[in-house]
Structure formats: structure tokens, C-alpha cells
Amino acid sequence: MQHFLEIENLSLQEINHLISKAMAFKKGEVLPDYSQKRMATLFYENSTRTRISFEIAAQNLSIPVIHFDNALSSEIKGESFEDTMANLMAMGIDLFVIRQGKARFYETLKALCSTDVHLINAGDGTHEHPSQAMLDLMTILEHRPQLSTLKIAVTGNISHSRVANSLQILCKIMAVGELVLVAPPVWQPTSLIYGRVTGSLEEGLDKADVVICLRIQKERLKETEFFELEAYKKHFSLTSARLATAKKDLLIMHPGPVNRGIEVDAAVADSKNSLILQQVKNGVFMRMAIMDALFGE
Ligand code: CP
Numbered sequence: 001m002q003h004f005l006e007i008e009n010l011s012l013q014e015i016n017h018l019i020s021k022a023m024a025f026k027k028g029e030v031l032p033d034y035s036q037k038r039m040a041t042l043f044y045e046n047s048t049r050t051r052i053s054f055e056i057a058a059q060n061l062s063i064p065v066i067h068f069d070n071a072l073s074s075e076i077k078g079e080s081f082e083d084t085m086a087n088l089m090a091m092g093i094d095l096f097v098i099r100q101g102k103a104r105f106y107e108t109l110k111a112l113c114s115t116d117v118h119l120i121n122a123g124d125g126t127h128e129h130p131s132q133a134m135l136d137l138m139t140i141l142e143h144r145p146q147l148s149t150l151k152i153a154v155t156g157n158i159s160h161s162r163v164a165n166s167l168q169i170l171c172k173i174m175a176v177g178e179l180v181l182v183a184p185p186v187w188q189p190t191s192l193i194y195g196r197v198t199g200s201l202e203e204g205l206d207k208a209d210v211v212i213c214l215r216i217q218k219e220r221l222k223e224t225e226f227f228e229l230e231a232y233k234k235h236f237s238l239t240s241a242r243l244a245t246a247k248k249d250l251l252i253m254h255p256g257p258v259n260r261g262i263e264v265d266a267a268v269a270d271s272k273n274s275l276i277l278q279q280v281k282n283g284v285f286m287r288m289a290i291m292d293a294l295f296g297e
Pocket residue numbers: 046047048049050051123132255256257
């Protein structure tokens with residue numbers, strides 16, 4: 001594997017390899033030493049989990065990390081993103097972890113990369129967030145290994161969510177039994193990759209094994225796409241009361257950042273069924289597995 005850009009590009013075999021490698025790292029498998037490589041993180045959108053997680057994963061594999069600060073870089077003086085990347089490559093960076101607002105930003109970069117330079121997509125606009133979907137899958141598999149009989153509900157702003165897109169593709173490849181995307185009509189996807197869509201949280205939660213709450217993503221909404229916050233909380237917020245009719249062992253997930261009281265109540269986010277911090281923990285191991293797949297033989 002040269003780049004890690006889209007779930008769409010991954011084969012079932014590659015997905016299974018990444019999952020088992022991440023789980024092996026978690027169990028304490030001897031760590032490879034990639035101290036001769038260098039990684040740079042370039043985040044043009046805010047991040048807490050993804051950037052730090054990639055940086056810790058690199059440190060665990062002895063990879064020196066350079067954080068590129070866009071606000072202090074010469075891009076502010078007019079240098080293009082592609083020229084910035086070409087210069088960083090000329091300095092000997094082997095691996096770039098990039099988050100950009102533009103979907104498929106990496107298409108213009110691939111031609112710049114020699115075969116030993118690697119790109120990781122850490123989120124491209126509303127298109128994909130492949131490492132998030134992979135760590136979510138790892139977390140689900142730790143608790144519910146039988147994907148073919150599983151019902152997963154994904155709630156929130158589906159149409160603007162790169163996480164929802166990557167999850168749909170991943171669930172399709174992994175043949176997850178049932179995937180239900182729950183959103184108010186204004187946030188329902190116009191085209192569906194996998195599963196079905198409903199405007200009813202009750203229907204989504206009915207017999208569900210896993211619920212993944214997504215952020216409402218106010219910053220991505222156009223004027224015609226706003227949905228009243230109070231209406232969202234009333235009909236879609238995951239509260240203890242709403243869970244009364246759900247399975248008692250329903251697993252609660254959220255990629256973060258969590259808006260408590262909006263997508264999910266604090267009591268639910270912190271409940272014993274919540275895997276939210278386990279997702280974050282697994283993120284480090286999954287990102288180690290991704291780097292190992294890029295740098296390994
Ligand atoms: N899940 C996720 O992408 O979180 P950050 O935006 O904090 O990286």
C-alpha cells in the first residue's frame with residue numbers, strides 16, 4: 001500500500017490485515033522501528049483526536065514527527081499547497097498526514113510523490129475520514145465480532161459527514177447485516193452507498209446493537225440546510241429516556257468531538273455502554289497499523 005486515502009480503495013484483505021495488526025499492537029506485539037522515516041502532520045481544519053493520535057502512533061513506532069503550522073507557514077505569503085508539499089518532500093519527509101476542507105485534495109499530490117513517499121487522508125471535507133471508520137470498526141469488532149448479524153444505527157448530520165461516508169463503504173465491504181442512517185430530512189444523504197435512511201430515531205434504535213452518534217457540524221451548513229437545534233434535541237438527541245426501549249446492551253459510539261446535550265446526553269456518553277473513549281484509545285493502534293502497512297515490507 002503506498003497511500004491511505006479512501007476506504008473505497010481498500011480490499012477486504014487489507015481491511016482485515018489492518019484490524020488484526022491494530023489488535024496485535026494493542027495486545028503488545030513487538031513494535032517495528034521506523035526511526036529512519038519522517039512524518040509531517042498538516043491540518044488545515046481543527047482537530048484534537050486525529051492529529052494527536054497520528055502523532056502518538058508515529059512516536060510509538062519511533063518515527064520523528066514534524067507538525068506543520070499552516071498559520072505560520074509561507075502559504076500565508078502566497079505559496080500553493082502543492083508547492084508547500086513539494087518543498088517538504090525535498091526536505092525528506094516520507095509520510096504526510098493531511099486534513100483539508102477540500103474533498104479529494106490528494107488527487108493533485110499523488111503525481112508529486114515518488115514511490116517511497118506516502119499520503120494519509122486525515123479527513124477531506126465531507127468526503128471521507130478513513131482512519132476514523134477503521135478505528136470504529138476495530139472497536140465494534142472487539143465487542144460484537146459477528147458483523148453479518150449486526151444492526152448499526154448512525155445518527156446525526158449524515159449528508160455532511162465524511163465519517164458516515166467512510167462507514168457506509170466499510171459496512172458494505174464487511175457485509176454488515178443492517179445499517180440504518182438516521183437524520184432529519186434536511187441532513188439525509190441524496191445518494192446512498194449502503195444501508196437505508198430513516199427520519200425516525202426510534203426506528204433506527206429498534207433492535208440496534210450499535211449506535212454511532214455524529215456531530216451536527218454547524219460549520220458546514222448552508223443557509224438552506226439549518227435544522228432547529230431544539231427540534232434536533234427533541235427528536236434525535238440520544239437520551240436515557242430514548243434508550244428505554246433499545247437493547248440493554250446497545251453500544252454507544254461517537255467519533256468526537258461530542259456536543260453533550262445535543263447529539264448525546266452526558267449520562268449516555270458516560271454510561272457503561274459507551275465506547276467513546278475506547279474508540280479514541282483504539283485510534284492510536286489503528287494508526288500504528290496504517291503506518292506499518294505503508295512502511296512495512
Ligand atoms: N474524530 C475526529 O476526527 O476528531 P478530531 O476532529 O478532533 O480530529
